[in-house]
Amino acid sequence: MSKIFAHRGCSGTYPENTMIAFRKAVELGVDGIEFDVHLTKDNELVIIHDESIDRTSNGSGLVRNMTLAELRQYDYSAKFAGVYGHNDIPTLREYFELVKDTPIISNIELKTGIHEYPGIEQAVIDMVKAYHLEDRVILSSFNHYTIMRCKAIDPTLKCGFLSESWLVDYGKYTASHGVECCHPVLFNLIPSVVEEMHAAGCEINTYTVNEEADILRLAALGVDGLIGNYPERMIKLLR
Ligand code: G3P
Ligand code: MG
DSSP states (O other): OOEEEEETTTTTTSOTTSHHHHHHHHHHTOSEEEEEEEEOTTOOEEEOSSSBSTTTSSSOSBGGGSOHHHHTTSOOOGGGTTTSOOOOOOBHHHHHHHHTTSOOEEEEEEOOSSOOOTTHHHHHHHHHHHTTOGGGEEEEESOHHHHHHHHHHOTTSOEEEEESSOOTTHHHHHHHTTOOEEEEBGGGOOHHHHHHHHHTTOEEEEBOOOSHHHHHHHHHTTOSEEEESOHHHHHHHHO
16 A cells, blocks of 8 residues: 655645644644755754745745744745744754654655755754654655765665656666665656566655546555645545
C-alpha cells in the first residue's frame, strides 16, 4: 500500500510549510510529512519553500540574509492571508516538537539548489539525533552532493535523490551511491521506470500527487510513497 505524505503539510487547504498545515496532517493520520528547510543568517533551520520570503509572506528578502528574529516579523499565511490568523515561519525544532511522539515519517527536503548553505547537512542531522528521530526521517534534495554529504555524516540515515528529469537508470544511479530512495516527479513514473527503480532495490516516493487519476494510477503501479497537497483526498481514495 502506498504511503501518504502531506506535501509542505496540508498545503492545499492551509498555508504551506506552517505549523497549522503540519498539525492538520498529524490530525488526518498521514504516514508522512514533506517540508523544505533553509538556513538563516544566524544559523537557524527554518521551514519554507523558497530562498526568499516574498511569495509566502508579507515581507521581502532572502532567508539567508535575515536572522530568525527578523524573519519572525512577518506573516507566512501566503494565499490564506487573514483566513487562519498569523502564521510564523516554523523552525525545524518546533516541527520536531510536534511529531516527536507520533509515528509520522518526516521527509526533510534540504533546499540547497541555489544557495548551498554550508553546514546545513550537519545541522539537520544533529537536530534529527537530538530528537531521536533517526528511524523516522528521509533526507532528500535536488542537490545530490548534499545527499552525499549527509551519507558521509551518517550512512544509516535514509536518503532520497530528487529529480524532475527523465534520468536513465535512475534506480541504478541511486543505489550505486548508497542512497535508498528515488524521489521523481510523478510524470516520469511509467511502468518501466517504476520497475527499474524497484529492481535496483530503491523505494520510490513521488511528488506532487494531487489529482484523483494520478493518485489511483500511481498507487496501482505500486509506488511506495505519494507526496501531495491534499492528503485527505489520498486517504479517501486509498484507505
Ligand atoms: O520533495 C518533493 C517536492 O517537494 C519537491 O519539489 O519544489 O515542491 O519542493 P518542491
Ligand atoms: Mg519540497
